[in-house]
Amino acid sequence: DGGITQSPKYLFRKEGQNVTLSCEQNLNHDAMYWYRQDPGQGLRLIYYSQIVNDFQKGDIAEGYSVSREKKESFPLTVTSAQKNPTAFYLCASSNRDRGSYTFGSGTRLTVV
Amino acid sequence: DAKTTQPNSMESNEEEPVHLPCNHSTISGTDYIHWYRQLPSQGPEYVIHGLTSNVNNRMASLAIAEDRKSSTLILHRATLRDAAVYYCILRDGQGGSEKLVFGKGTKLTVNP
Numbered sequence A: 001d002g003g004i005t006q007s008p009k010y011l012f013r014k015e016g017q018n019v020t021l022s023c024e025q026n027l028n029h030d031a032m033y034w035y036r037q038d039p040g041q042g043l044r045l046i047y048y049s050q051i052v053n054d055f056q057k058g059d060i061a062e063g064y065s066v067s068r069e070k071k072e073s074f075p076l077t078v079t080s081a082q083k084n085p086t087a088f089y090l091c092a093s094s095n096r097d098r099g100s101y102t103f104g105s106g107t108r109l110t111v112v
Numbered sequence B: 001d002a003k004t005t006q007p008n009s010m011e012s013n014e015e016e017p018v019h020l021p022c023n024h025s026t027i028s029g030t031d032y033i034h035w036y037r038q039l040p041s042q043g044p045e046y047v048i049h050g051l052t053s054n055v056n057n058r059m060a061s062l063a064i065a066e067d068r069k070s071s072t073l074i075l076h077r078a079t080l081r082d083a084a085v086y087y088c089i090l091r092d093g094q095g096g097s098e099k100l101v102f103g104k105g106t107k108l109t110v111n112p
Helices: none
Strands: A004-007 A010-013 A019-025 A031-037 A043-051 A054-057 A064-066 A076-078 A087-094 A101-103 A107-111 B009-013 B018-023 B031-038 B045-050 B061-064 B070-075 B084-092 B106-111
Touching: A004 A087, A010 A019, A019 A031, A019 A087, A019 A107, A043 A064, A076 A087, A101 B045, B009 B018, B018 B031, B018 B084, B018 B106, B031 B061, B045 B061, B045 B070, B070 B084
Parallel strands: A010 A107, B009 B106
Antiparallel strands: A004 A019, A019 A076, A031 A043, A031 A087, A043 A054, A064 A076, A087 A101, A087 A107, B018 B070, B031 B045, B031 B084, B061 B070, B084 B106
16 A cells, blocks of 8 residues: 655654654655644644745754655754754645645653 | 644534534645544555545545635544544645644543
8 A cells, every 4th residue: 555654653862963754655745844833833844845846944844854865765864953853744645636644653752 | 833723622422413613714726635543653645635515435424615705624424433623734735835734633532
């Protein structure tokens, strides 16, 4: 079955360390997205990519970086510059003509 | 900022219909109305979307006002598994804006 796989499900990081969250899709979707969710809040867009080798900043891109070298993959790096990285991170993908987004099951990052 | 307005919370009894409202007074002619729901510690799940006409699928129905400034998601018989946060979102059907903006949504509680 097609879908989006995020790994790992839980991640712990020490302060000052960079960490990379994985997102892979086999839906042949052109666009991919990263969102951050804090407790009791909605989703906020970090970065998005509409085609390979191209991506745009979302509303809260500071302290994060991405790459889109393959259509199937859109990894997110949380850098040490991100002051409050503890959150639930969600990856999504879509095709413009299909309308809906498909989300992964999320990665919960905790800074210890 | 989110372009939709939803009540923070609603409550329903099991096996009764639920009507979840959404206001989107600034909707443009090419905006599709999307609904997603999110269970605790999971990624959002697509529910339904529409442009002008009412829409039905196996999960729910979407009733869109004639002026398109509001819509209602209808769950015909609520079950305990329908307890979730429901998000109403506008998406540009021309693909000009790929930034799906989430508000805080409506938290639906279903009582047994």
